[in-house]
Amino acid sequence: MELTPTEIEGLLIVEPRVFGDERGFFLESWNRHTFAQLGLDLDFVQDNHSRSARGVLRGLHYQQPNPQGKLVRVVAGRAWDVAVDLRAGSPTYGRWVGVELSAENKRMFWVPPGFAHGFVSLEDGTDFLYKCTAFYDPANEHSLMWNDPTVGIEWPLDGIEPQLSAKDKVGRPLQDVEAFA
Numbered sequence: 113m114e115l116t117p118t119e120i121e122g123l124l125i126v127e128p129r130v131f132g133d134e135r136g137f138f139l140e141s142w143n144r145h146t147f148a149q150l151g152l153d154l155d156f157v158q159d160n161h162s163r164s165a166r167g168v169l170r171g172l173h174y175q176q177p178n179p180q181g182k183l184v185r186v187v188a189g190r191a192w193d194v195a196v197d198l199r200a201g202s203p204t205y206g207r208w209v210g211v212e213l214s215a216e217n218k219r220m221f222w223v224p225p226g227f228a229h230g231f232v233s234l235e236d237g238t239d240f241l242y243k244c245t246a247f248y249d250p251a252n253e254h255s256l257m258w259n260d261p262t263v264g265i266e267w268p269l270d271g272i273e274p275q276l277s278a279k280d281k282v283g284r285p286l287q288d289v290e291a292f293a
C-alpha cells in the first residue's frame with residue numbers, strides 16, 4: 113500500500129499492493145491497521161456502490177453538517193474523480209484535484225471531510241465503490257455546481273454533454289457555499 117500526496121494537503125492517492133498470479137489477482141482494498149500505520153486512522157460506517165454509463169457526471173456533493181470522508185475506487189470501467197477543497201482558511205480553498213480511477217489501475221483516492229466530491233464516468237458500466245466515514249444525510253447533502261467557472265474544473269468530457277441528476281443540474285456556485293469550519 114502506497115500513499116501519494118497531491119497538490120492539495122489531505123487528498124491522497126492510494127496504490128494498493130496487487131498480488132497477481134495465474135488465477136488473477138488479489139488486493140487488500142481496506143485494512144484498518146495498514147492505513148493507521150500510514151497515518152490514516154479512519155472509522156468507516158457506510159459502503160456505497162454506483163454504476164454509471166459513459167458521460168454520467170455525479171457531483172459535486174458534500175454534506176454540511178455531518179461531512180463524509182470517502183475512500184473511492186473503480187472496479188469496472190473508468191472514471192475521472194475530482195475533489196474540491198471547501199475548508200475554511202485552507203490555502204487551497206476552492207481548488208480541485210482530478211485523478212483517473214479504473215478497474216485497470218486499481219487506484220484509490222482518499223477524500224477527507226471538508227471537500228466536495230464528484231466524478232464523470234469515462235466508460236459504460238463503470239462501477240464505483242466507496243467507503244464513507246459518516247452516514248448519508250440527505251437533508252444536509254448539497255451540490256456544488258459542477259461547472260462553476262470560479263472553480264474551473266477541466267472535466268475530460270471530449271465534447272460529450274454530461275448526464276446529470278436533477279439536483280446536480282442546479283448545484284450552488286462556490287460563492288454560495290459555506291466553507292467548512
Ligand SMILES: Cc1cn([C@H]2C[C@H](O)[C@@H](COP(=O)(O)OP(=O)(O)O[C@H]3O[C@@H](C)C(=O)[C@@H](O)[C@H]3O)O2)c(=O)[nH]c1=O
Binds near residue numbers: 230
Ligand atoms: C448517496 C446515497 C444515495 N441514496 C439514494 C438516494 C437516491 O434515491 C439514490 C441516488 O442518490 P444520488 O442521486 O444522491 O446518488 P449519487 O449522485 O451517486 O450520489 C453520490 O455521488 C457521489 C459523487 C458521492 O460523492 C456520494 O457521496 C454520493 O453523493 O440513492 C441512499 O439511499 N444512500 C446514499 O448514501
